[in-house]
Amino acid sequence: MLDRIVVRGARQHNLKNIDLDIPHGQLTVITGVSGSGKSTLAFDTLYAEGQRRYIESLSTYTKQFLERIARPDVDEVSGINPSIAIQQKNTARSARSTVGTTTEIYDYLRLLFARVGRTYCPNCGIPVVKxxxxxxxxxxxxxxxxxxxxxxxxxxxxxxxxxxxxxxxxxxxxxxxxxxxxxxxxxxxxxxxxxxxxxxxxxxxxxxxxxxxxxxxxxxxxxxxxxxxxxxxxxxxxxxxxxxxxxHLVCTSCKKSFEEPRPLLFSFNTPYGACSHCRGFGNRMEFDERLIVPDPSRSIRGQAVEPWASEKFEYYYNRLIRFCRQSRIPLDKPFRALDPKHKAAILEGNDAFFGVIPFLEELREKSYKKYARFYTRRYLTFRECRQCKGGRLRQEAYYVRLSGQSIREVARMTPGEALAFVESLELAPREEEIAEDIVLELRSRLKFLLDVGLYYVTLDRLTRTLSGGEAQRINLANSLGANLLGVLYVLDEPSIGLHPRDTENLVKVLSELRNRGNTVVVVEHDLDIIQKADYLVDLGPGAGENGGEVLYQGALEEASSPRSKTIKYLREGLPLEDSKPMPSRCEGEIRLSGITEHNLKNIDVSFPLGVFSAVTGVSGSGKSTLVSDVLYNALTVGEANYTHAYKGIKGRDKVKKTMLVDQSPIGKTPRSNPITYIKAFSFIRDIFASQRLAVKRGYASGRFSFNVPGGRCNRCQGMGYERVEMHFMADMFIPCSECEGKRYGKETLEVTFRGKNLADVLELSVNEAIELFADHRALAQRLTTLKKVGLGYLRLGQPSTTLSGGESQRIKIARELAENIEGGCFYILDEPTTGLHVDDVATLLRVLRELVDRGNTVVVVEHNPQVIRQADHIIDLGPGGGDDGGWVTAEGTPAEIARSPRSHTGAFLKKLMRKSAKGAA
Incomplete structure (x- = not known):
């Protein structure tokens, strides 16, 4: 076996026939500007080849159950190990998957409670022993x-x-x-x-x-x-x-018998253990008074009860009014001011009146009727199951306790709390012998969660609610728990979502993986992690067609390349600008009071309008909850439907439009691409429709669309390729035999603009297209917005499914730059620097500043010091994560935050400012 991975002639995507060697048993970091080919090298070449070879070694029967991976475009890869990819994607969609089940911690808890848990009689409160x-x-x-x-x-x-x-x-x-x-x-x-x-x-x-x-x-x-x-x-x-x-397990006092605890009793994913009321989900869809009476300031006569407010249900509303008169319930009094017993009679009914909720329940039972499903759905909301109190299990499972705790209570703990619980267990000698291996596994896995910075996540947290970075670190913790040796681990920016305070622990985890005899390859932009690498591979010099070259490969301490921006920043430090005073143009604010969502501690927060604000804090302190959940919903959903998260809001009338610019894909199919999203393709189609040949043939603009019949290739329907199923091998995607991958029919492609047909134009980069269409101002302006956000390297027709989350987010910003001229909008971005090189962060900041200069408000959730230093206003949450967070620890300019003794972000900023001052001196 070679002591290194040897790659020769790699040409996948934009890689320029590169050669490189990656040493085994070391921590290798791949760096470079965004779009330079880092993920292509790490995932589409190294991981793909390692996984492909491993799968090929398996039997034909086994292969049919595994993901089929095509061979990457490379001449030779030798010395490669079986590979595992840990990416920043959260693929969990099930409401049954939790942090505990994903990490197998909950499975070991089930074993622990079944083997050494003690059953307590719910009637007498005494232990039931056999x-x-x-x-x-x-x-x-x-x-x-x-x-x-x-x-x-x-x-x-x-x-x-x-x-x-x-x-x-x-x-x-x-x-x-x-x-x-x-x-x-x-x-x-x-x-x-x-x-x-x-x-x-x-x-x-x-x-x-x-x-x-x-x-x-x-x-x-x-x-x-x-x-x-x-x-x-x-x-x-x-x-x-x-x-x-x-x-047997029988209470010696009341003679109540109990079944023997077994692991299945504590599983909410099986009918045996799941709560019969909610089927193991922990919540149920129930009718919500806030949705039935969305505006409690209205009276009964003023149609406060929305389900019957339409003409279709006039009969029921008339019956409600008659009932209110007979029961002497005020018809003109605001609903919120009614006596609680009168509200209950109207909503839940009594002997004299059937009630709104029973009416809706009866209608809901007719779910086979389409209108009944859609009509009742608008008044339903998820509520904690009343029977299991959100614990998901049947009642008998909660009779079993360990150190006074049921498994429901342990599942609601953070890793640190659960570890303390496991460490403090007092067991009899025989029980210790039974639980020894289980406790060992629990300690190990809980410590791994702490090591990867997830100390604030409770074990019952739904996996699908985790961010991409959190999901990646969960997978990293699982990899540590698997104790594999001789494996190639490929990670995509594991530092995403981590406060600088937690980066050191992450480096320890990566080092632990390496020290076990594995090869660890990390795609990363964080300079603190890059500086801990054993081996560095830097790609560039630019993005897209201008990237794909190896600028440097070798030991970190010997790193040197005049063309490498990464090495420049490693030597000189981050390009940090001095903080600026709050702009004088700031007019008004959005003020939320009494915020209690998730771990937020009844806080009051103000967001100045017309400025660039950053919400900071350690991981799990409540940043995304405050901004993406509470603030965004308060500005869009409205107070009537979202008042449970906060007590009051002021200034909402000063915002014209609110937009959450996240990293979700801009399209779900390969037909979607950057120019269709920013609405530039219609201009291109108009240009081609105006060419002499197109006019002569009577081609309209629609002729040049690959999404509708007419000008597109009939064989591949505008996709450009055909799928060939290879059964036990990877499916092949070959260029369409009729259009040769060009998407359009022969007649359509005969129309050209400056020597290029439409297929040629879709293969152009944004930068090349700006030059080609320089005389068409409206189109050039829209394309220039893509260049402004650092996406000049993208091909116009690049499928949206191939774009990274960061690229998708910047395309959304580009569309706003192209369309929002007047200002007055409120933009919310959650970690917009994800996937961005230091150089690209500077580009993004210029774009965000341009949005602010147009009279808009920009609020970002961020850990990146480049962004924090340039913010006009900072709101820092903490001091810790989970239950230890949720407070506003500091608020003000970067300089003011740096002076705050309670803020971890402030301490980090203070250190950076000192470095910056020394550099300036």
Whole structure:
């Protein structure tokens, strides 16, 4: 086996026939400007080839269940290991998947509770224990040594006559029963015996309790367990003392029986363990008063009850008004001011009135009717299940406890809290032996979550609610837990979403993966992580067609390349500009008060209008909750439908439009591309439709669309390629045999503009297209917005499915630059620097500043020091993550934040400012 991965002649996407060597057993960081080919090299070449070769080594039967990967465009790859990709994508969609189940921590908790958990009676609150024969003897010797007892088996007589049962017992050698406190012989059978209830008490032995008689006691107790279905009774002939024992789980006080805990009992993904009310989801769709009465300032006569406010339901509204008159419920009083019992009568009904919610419930049952489904859906919302209280499990699962905690309570803990719980368990020696391996796995996996910076995420958090960066770090923690050796790990910007405070722990995790004998390849822009690399590969010098070259490969300390921007910043530090005072043009603010969503602690926050604001804080402090959830919904959904997250809002009338510019794809199919999204393709089609040949043939603008029949290729329907299914091999996508990948029919492509047909134009980069269409001002202006946001390297016809999240986000910003001229808009961006090189961040900041200069407001959630330093206003949350966060620790300009003793961001800014001052000196 080679001591390195050897790549020769890599040409995938924009790679320029590159050669490179990556050493095994080291941490290699691939850097370069955005679009330079980093992900292409790491994922589409190294990972793809490692995974492809591993899959090819498997049987044909196994291959059909695995992802099929095409061979990358490369001459040779040797010395490569089986590969695992850990990307910044959250593919979880199920409402059943949680952090605990994804990391297998919850599975080990299920085992722990099933093996050593103690069942408690819900009626009596006492532990329910099953007693072995030895434990019964120990108890009797300790409490009743020297006393005489009958050992009795209570046998049911429900299925047979007492006389028949007595005869059968006599044949087996038993001779006495205990009846009304007296011992009676059954040989001969007693005459006129009348049994109370449906059982008889068979005497197995009579003896004085002594430790020396353990063998005799053991034999009698085990016989009783066999005869009496797991029960034994000790009855004293000298007093009224009767003691019952069982090896079943039965409460000794109220006699309530319990089933034996097993792992399935604690699984909400199986019908056996799931709550029957919510089917294991923890919540249910229920009718919401806030949606039924969206404007509580209205009266009954003013149609406060929306479901019946339309003409279609006039009959029901008239009945409601008649009921209110009969019940003396005020018709002209605001709904919010009505007596609670009157509200309950209207919504839930009573003997005199059927109620709005029962009416909707009845209509909901007619879900086979389309209108009923859509009509009732608008008044439904998810509510915590009343039966399981959001815990997802059947009630019996909560009877089992460990150190006073049920599994529901442990699942609601953060990794740190759960680790403290596991470490503090007090178990008996036998229980310790049973739980040893389980506890070891739990400790290991919980520590991994802490190491990757997810100390604030609770174990019951839905996986689909995690950001891409959080999902990636979950997968990283799983990789550590898998203890694999000799594997190639490929990671895509694992620092995404991490505060600089947490970066050091991430480096330790990557080093741990490496130290186990794995090869770790990381695509990264964070200079702190790059500086910890063993080996550096820098691509560039530009993006797209201007990238794809290896500018440097080798040890970090020897890094040198005059064309490398990355190495320049490693040597000289970040290009940090001095903070600026709040612009004088700032007019007004959006003020939210009493915010309590998720971990936010009833805080009041103001967002100045017409400026560039940054919301900062450590991971999990509540930044995305404040901005993406509360602020965005408050400005778009409206107060009537979202008042549960905050108490009040001021200044909303000063905002014309609110837009959340996230990193979701701009389109779901390959037909969508950058120029269709920014609405530039219509200009191009108009230009081609105006050419002499097109006019002569009568071609309209629609002729040049590949989304509708007419000018597109009929064989591939404008896709440009055909899919060939290869069954157990990767499907092949070959150029369409009719249009040769050009998407259009032959006649359409005969129309040219300056020597280029439409297929040629779609292959142009944005920069090339700006030159070609320089005389067409409207089109050139729209294309220039793509260049402004640093996307001049993109091909015009590049499918949106091939774009990164950062590229998609910047395309959305470009469209706003092209269309929003008047200002007055409120833009919200969550970590817009994701996937951006230091040089590209500077470009993005210029664009955001241009939006602000046009009279718009920009609010970003960010960790990047370049962005934070240039913000006009900063809102810092913290001081910690999860329950330790949710407070406003500091607010003001960067300089003011740097002076705050409570702010982790402030401490980091202060350090940067000192470096900047030393550099200037």
């Amino acid at each position: 007693q072995s024969a030895d434990e019964v003897i120990d108890h009797m010797v300790d409490a009743h040594e020297g006393e005489r007892f009958y050992i009795v088996a209570t046998i049911s007589t429900e299925d047979r006559k007492p006389s028949e049962l007595l005869a059968e017992l006599q044949k087996e050698g038993y001779s006495r029963i205990l009846h009304n406190g007296d011992v009676m012989r059954i040989d001969p059978p007693p005459r006129g015996l009348r049994l109370k209830g449906r059982s008889l008490n068979l005497v197995l032995d009579r003896l004085t309790i002594e430790n020396s008689r353990r063998a005799r006691l053991l034999e009698a107790i085990e016989s009783a367990y066999n005869l009496a279905d797991g029960f034994v009774r000790f009855a004293s002939p000298d007093s009224n003392i009767t003691l019952d024992f069982t090896h």
